[in-house]
Amino acid sequence: MTRPDVVVTGLGATTPLGGDVASTWDAMLAGRSGVSALTQDWATELPVRIAAQLRVDPSEVLDRVRLRRLDRSEAVAIIAAQQAWADAGFSTVDGKTDGVDAERLAVSIGSGIGGAQTLLAQDDILEASGARRVSPHTVPMLMPNGPAAFVGLELGAQAGVHCVASACATGAEAIALGLDLIRAGRADVVVAGGTEAVIHPLPIAGFASMRAMSTRNDDPERASRPWDKGRDGFVLGEGAAVVVLERAEHAAARGARVYARLAGSGITSDGYDIVQPHPEGAGFVRAVRKALADADLTGADIAHVNAHATSTPTGDMAEIAGLRAAIGDHPVLTATKSMTGHLLGAAGALESIATILAIRDSTVPPTINLEDPEDGLLDVAVHKPRALDIPAALNNSFGFGGHNVALIFTRP
Amino acid sequence: MSSREEITAGLAEILEEVAGVNPADVAEEKSFTEDLDVDSLSMVEVVVAAEEKFGVKIPDDQVQNLKTVGDAVTYISSNA
Numbered sequence: 001m002t003r004p005d006v007v008v009t010g011l012g013a014t015t016p017l018g019g020d021v022a023s024t025w026d027a028m029l030a031g032r033s034g035v036s037a038l039t040q041d042w043a044t045e046l047p048v049r050i051a052a053q054l055r056v057d058p059s060e061v062l063d064r065v066r067l068r069r070l071d072r073s074e075a076v077a078i079i080a081a082q083q084a085w086a087d088a089g090f091s092t093v094d095g096k097t098d099g100v101d102a103e104r105l106a107v108s109i110g111s112g113i114g115g116a117q118t119l120l121a122q123d124d125i126l127e128a129s130g131a132r133r134v135s136p137h138t139v140p141m142l143m144p145n146g147p148a149a150f151v152g153l154e155l156g157a158q159a160g161v162h163c164v165a166s167a168c169a170t171g172a173e174a175i176a177l178g179l180d181l182i183r184a185g186r187a188d189v190v191v192a193g194g195t196e197a198v199i200h201p202l203p204i205a206g207f208a209s210m211r212a213m214s215t216r217n218d219d220p221e222r223a224s225r226p227w228d229k230g231r232d233g234f235v236l237g238e239g240a241a242v243v244v245l246e247r248a249e250h251a252a253a254r255g256a257r258v259y260a261r262l263a264g265s266g267i268t269s270d271g272y273d274i275v276q277p278h279p280e281g282a283g284f285v286r287a288v289r290k291a292l293a294d295a296d297l298t299g300a301d302i303a304h305v306n307a308h309a310t311s312t313p314t315g316d317m318a319e320i321a322g323l324r325a326a327i328g329d330h331p332v333l334t335a336t337k338s339m340t341g342h343l344l345g346a347a348g349a350l351e352s353i354a355t356i357l358a359i360r361d362s363t364v365p366p367t368i369n370l371e372d373p374e375d376g377l378l379d380v381a382v383h384k385p386r387a388l389d390i391p392a393a394l395n396n397s398f399g400f401g402g403h404n405v406a407l408i409f410t411r412p
Numbered sequence: 413m414s415s416r417e418e419i420t421a422g423l424a425e426i427l428e429e430v431a432g433v434n435p436a437d438v439a440e441e442k443s444f445t446e447d448l449d450v451d452s453l454s455m456v457e458v459v460v461a462a463e464e465k466f467g468v469k470i471p472d473d474q475v476q477n478l479k480t481v482g483d484a485v486t487y488i489s490s491n492a
Contacts, residue, residue: 065430133460135457
């Protein structure tokens with residue numbers, strides 16, 4: 001049996017740049033920052049008082065009663081999945097799917113941190129008012145598989161709903177799992193991606209205590225600056241991004257529009273340190289080589305890389321060294337986190353969407369705030385989008401825990 | 413002591429807040445699950461909110477007997 005080709009037929013997202021994929025992509029091409037000051041009362045005493053908050057609040061999309069029963073990470077996952085589902089030309093009415101057999105439809109959506117906002121809010125209620133006042137919706141709101149399960153319910157998926165958790169590599173690994181599910185013959189369509197909504201004092205305090213976050217509080221739009229000598233950490237973002245992966249023959253049979261082919265994936269673990277990246281990026285280099293082999297391509301074929309590049313002092317240049325070793329000096333890079341902030345578990349999925357649209361439009365979205373580049377940097381599309389013919393592109397994601405995921409998309 | 417009408421109106425407010433039920437649909441003969449589409453988790457929320465609003469204790473073993481709005485009104489008016 002030959003291995004089935006897998007293509008991308010739908011995209012959905014709600015991000016700090018826009019409430020859907022089209023507005024997010026327009027903002028990326030315009031080089032806009034989604035980062036702003038946190039004006040909430042709880043932020044005043046924090047060392048970090050900036051974040052990339054959603055452009056369109058879930059309350060503008062989902063009704064009030066529904067939102068009472070959803071963690072914010074679940075709400076944004078549902079919104080992104082609904083968009084991707086409609087974009088792929090599918091519909092679900094009263095739990096019945098149209099266009100795909102429900103028993104051949106799977107979901108793979110993960111989160112880096114999960115329902116932390118629910119956990120913390122319900123703990124406040126427990127402390128203040130006692131156990132009986134804790135919401136009966138607490139567990140389905142905070143369970144890590146909640147976003148995948150709610151999306152599965154929404155779309156009527158019956159081939160399995162899966163929840164990958166690999167910190168900031170989650171979104172990419174969830175897409176890699178979707179590829180595996182279709183190749184293994186366990187599904188024809190997989191709704192795959194990542195979600196994150198933890199703009200809350202505890203996660204911010206935790207990341208800030210690690211000294212991982214930018215404290216450029218007086219200049220939010222310039223705080224996320226991958227590869228710039230003045231970078232001082234990542235900027236936390238929130239949102240969700242979801243793609244519809246489909247067996248190529250299934251997509252062709254229904255006449256679906258195909259954005260790109262998901263040609264290969266590579267997943268490795270460093271086995272080195274719980275949070276520090278391997279100094280030579282050994283695990284990351286292996287992930288890229290595995291992805292190239294899986295896609296039956298060589299480094300020379302990769303025209304563009306959407307880098308992980310979070311704007312931390314150590315991580316950004318380690319990735320450059322790894323790219324040089326695994327691919328070479330030729331690709332045109334970008335770091336879209338300079339605009340979106342770091343969406344943690346959703347980052348890899350959002351950047352996959354940016355990679356797919358770069359291929360479609362033959363345009364590399366810019367890296368903003370790169371005013372004083374590090375020495376030895378590769379070719380980066382700085383401040384303005386770059387026209388580029390892109391037959392194949394790479395998207396990298398790394399996560400605390402030593403997770404490395406490389407995805408390769410090609411023109412259909 | 414509230415009248416049956418006042419208790420029904422109070423329950424209607426809770427049902428709207430918790431489960432999005434149209435207050436105009438709330439009447440004594442309506443079943444929570446079948447007519448008003450209140451699922452089991454939301455029913456727990458309704459009970460806890462009713463306890464607070466009416467100053468009454470509704471033990472878990474009583475909740476299963478509260479099939480209709482009228483059952484709840486009767487329980488609340490005789491136990492508050």
